[in-house]
Amino acid sequence: MKHPTQAPASADQRPGTSRRLAGLALGAFALALATSAWAADRAPADVDGARIRNADAEPGNWMSHGRNYGETRFSPLKQITDENVDQLGLAWSYKLDFDRGVEATPLVVDGVMYTTGAFSVVYAFDARTGELLWKHDPEVDRLKAGEFCCDAVNRGLAAWEGKLYVGTLDGRLVAIDAKTGKRLWDIDTIIDRTRSYGITGAPRVVGDSKVIIGNGGAEFGVRGYVTAYDAETGEQAWRFFTVPGDPAKPQENAALEMAVKTWHGDNWVAQGGGGTAWDSFAYDPELNLLYIGVGNASYWNYGTRSEGKGDNLFLSSIVAVDADTGEYAWHYQTTPGDAWDFTATQHMILTELEIDGRTRKVLMQAPKNGFFYVIDRTDGELISAEAYVPMNWADGVDLETGRPNFTEQGKYWLEENGKKYVQPGFWGGHDWQPMSYNPQTGLVYIPAHIFGVVYENVKDPGYSPRKHFYQLGVAAAGMEDDADDMKRWADQWKGMLIAWDPVKQEKVWEQPYITIFNGGTLTTAGNLVFEGTADGRVVAYAADSGRKLWESPAHTGVMAAPVTYTVDGEQYVTFMAGWGGAFSTFAGGASLNAGVRPWAQVLTYKIGGDAVLPEPDFPDLADPEPPEATADTATVNAGRGLYNDNCSQCHGINAVSGGIVPDLRRLSAENHVAFPGIVYGGRANKGMPSYAETLTMDQVQTIHAYLVKRAWDLKKDLAAGRVEGAEREVEGDALPSGLTPEALETLNGPARGTKLAPQADDKL
Template structure:
């Protein structure tokens, strides 16, 4: 990929027109659907297209129009389309512009984010999407930059650093642009003392307009506003020393009628409330929906889905704005399905609770009290007195960051639901003196499933269609294993969704019947979009592995190898006749390691060190999700020199492999020993299978 913006001279799409007269027109919920200019298409984040040229009657004629092969790197990212140009990111915020009709490349911009990220690179998989406003494309980077690019040429208009020097926050979300302001948050509460905030920048200049902190800081330094003073009353101890959390790492919505920005906040830092707040208080504004004034960032109201959050239960999932008839009256509502297993309907004018019901298996609470809007928790859910608790949904959520969708045509919300459990305990931890482990990828003040646990049922997943007005299930379709893809609903009475097994599907939006499927040859977890160019409706989705789906191979439908799994942009239209090349079988046999000698003590120490690596390379170093190489098959651990060049000296930083200078010589030997032992285990398992087959 080019390291700077590249314009393809003479290409028919190389000088796209841009909307300058009314930048908000194509982002309003009532827009015609010709463009998909925002992450959820419009300010209301419905992930709904009003186009109906592609519909249930002609789906049989829907075919591949064109495709583009992509290099290794995160492909779970959603594109945008404006005026016949498709924009998307790959890997670490590498931005591409291509002709939406032909796939011809127009320009590419690489911010070289891995090289600038430092330790932040250990905690992020890359960008999930882009923003568009008035002729510019906006992207955030793992090193914290917010960058505005000219949509015609890919040249940098401005770049602003949104994070503080030396912290371990990072940006993965798509920037949102509301009323001429670029709104961006960050992640980082799972592994650092992060105090969450969201910041607005002038879309023209990149100058900061306002910043709103989501949790209070040190009272001795004073509070930024009355909202922080109010929130501080819900915390105990010296919480600010742990940061507190509440990062705004994903969902944002906007109501232009009231000029209100809706912010979804994340989990506590650390997760365990007994550590960060002496086990006391609601800990505002963790796991909350916040309403802020778009011009000033002033607090309007909040609703907290998990008071005293202690399970990594984010409220940072999609927030759909809709008008629903409830109890004979049309209500202006916000609909959201956060991690905790309930689907909520909230009055978006004042934050008042309307209703919530379970859409997945839930063990931590019996219901949401209709009078107070607070959950009725199950005894023991906070793993008290050193006891363990079997938590459903797990910390990865009944609904993760793969987008849900709302169709104003059917009145239904469509949610990619995961059914997975997790055992929590903090037994054995010195909670009074707990401190973060330096450099740890995850350090949360408790033991989730990556520590002591009991055997739980294998994960499953579903595509769920839910009526938010009645809080009733409309239909449900089982999908492969745990991870299923982001969603788009259309006025053609269709719902499009990809799966981890490589199928890209279309369902009847009212019944759930699968009407169409395309074999993408790679996991399809990103959300699709739809748009109209030259009177023809197109549907585009990115295929390929990425994000947290790569952590546990048992949670995906098929193994995806980092080096051989295809990553592609796929674009469909009625009458499309393009085909994908036949996939070449890959030789994934692990290399022989004749010098290997078993050393259990060394391998055990190496396994503990590998705790900093599993979020990319997978539990057990198997990288079954394909976001990073399977180290059991990699030649690099076979050579101490090659291993040092990568791990100590950063030979592969540009490809997303972080540097670990803190590892000692013994650490390096132990880590290599562990990886070589995992290689030996794989070779042994393969030999047993061959003998069984013969």
């Protein structure tokens, strides 16, 4: 299926590209370069395909996002082992500029570390000392944080022949000189600026020097796609749309002509369909195949979106394309007709496994839906799939058809007035935090979630003018429950590090955590697994047994995956630390169970390190006297709905902030008075847009009445000694209102659900 060749646009024709880009720093500034940081025999970031293919020959470097093209995140280094890891100490630390979510995997090339922080800011450090060599701010529009999904995060860079590539939150791909930090070119990747597109994922460079980048925003009514650009010039090479366009019009290629037949009705057209490739890619240089992890739909609601019929390709799929041309090769859909935000954007690992006496070239993935998949990466054949976390929406995968055996439990769109409790929920059994594979133990290390929510059918989703999209078509637990219910839900959500045998498809060991959203993993030849935790620690375990061997405080939640490298023969381990992201923004009430606050930093350890980790300078939490609460119950309830529709994405559901942005229950007396002006005027320098064209003054006042009520709720809780976060008392096995153990059992259905026969494409 041939993808049509697209003529490269000139610099003047490319949307958002300007002649001013080359040669102007535009926020980038080069600091005095420590020449000792650069390798004497190589230019900075002198990476190419041959070096990445032979990454094991240079174990001291970490030259691509997953260390090698297979994205295994396994390091052959073994100076630090299970016998001496308890001697690790801090070698150096660096405080980043923005205390928001930190999700990047650093690159380390020839003694220099390159990494990113919030708002896509790029840093270069001497990897031995932590000395800042340069910093590049791509000047992301700070207002994008208020329009996009999941905080102002960025997951990292690609390096290639002296250049670094970063995708920005506002949707650009920027090339940077690796030695000076100066911008070389800047491309707008977004096809429709009226939609809430953005980029949080890390680019990859594959094939004949193609820079690959996807985008996010599926919840907000966009159409997903992946684009390849020439690494030298930034010219567009190809684009692959991951869902079809308007069925009344010709599709871009034969693959999409096939895909459009699996969608029904036309409700999804205005929403774009979703299917964004917002995170994971992997690449096989022998097959020259790029593997794309495709995300969820707009709407989530399958009944509203597609009349409850069809597979809706390529949602929640792994799609293989030719890396040089973008031509479709094969796909495997993990969740046909996805209705739960069960993305397949989670980390993919390429390796070889001996299965039934035969060596297979496999792709492994643990997507949100809760199944661990082993797939033949040459042709997309499913080899095996088993549940790695508790689930009830399906009770297995049919290996003949490759399709899950759906139960009735997940089908909330068939309910007139009822609800369905679904495991896993929308953050899945595993989210974006990368897993790793150790070929010596044969195990995959998964940062997993034990997580379930109630979904409720919404037949007439409301329109959001701020993001130009209709709502998800579903009310899920925590989105509409009251604040106390959110706390009770959070107590049911736990994290877990799982060591998984991909051949036997079974768990070997596990380590439990207090909450979800713990960090990605790194595994090494020293029989070690490293992981940061949501509750503010960095930890090392024995890779074979799971025994905890070392931990150290991080002073903040750690979500990113660590890396290891050597400089001058000495091995280091680096964690990017900083609480934030989706879980701690709109689900602030749930994230408080982690008991941490945002404090963005780089933490690097070595054997015998004796640096002192500075104490965080957290601002004091204000406890001002709220104004008198005069609104009636109807006004407060209306204000709650308006608040959750317009403000909760940043300030937290039910006005419980996770600490990334101000907690609106703690407004000062001055800000209570100034509240309408703040909402109408916005605070562009802090990422808050104006709502002057979105909300009427009466609606703003109604939201304020709700916030006054929530301020008094907080004050009463504090007076009664009820504290938030990991320190607060949990009342036994309390469940959200209406969910007694009996009610939960009724919602949940049988333990694994009622098995359905494999079904044809027309209906799940």
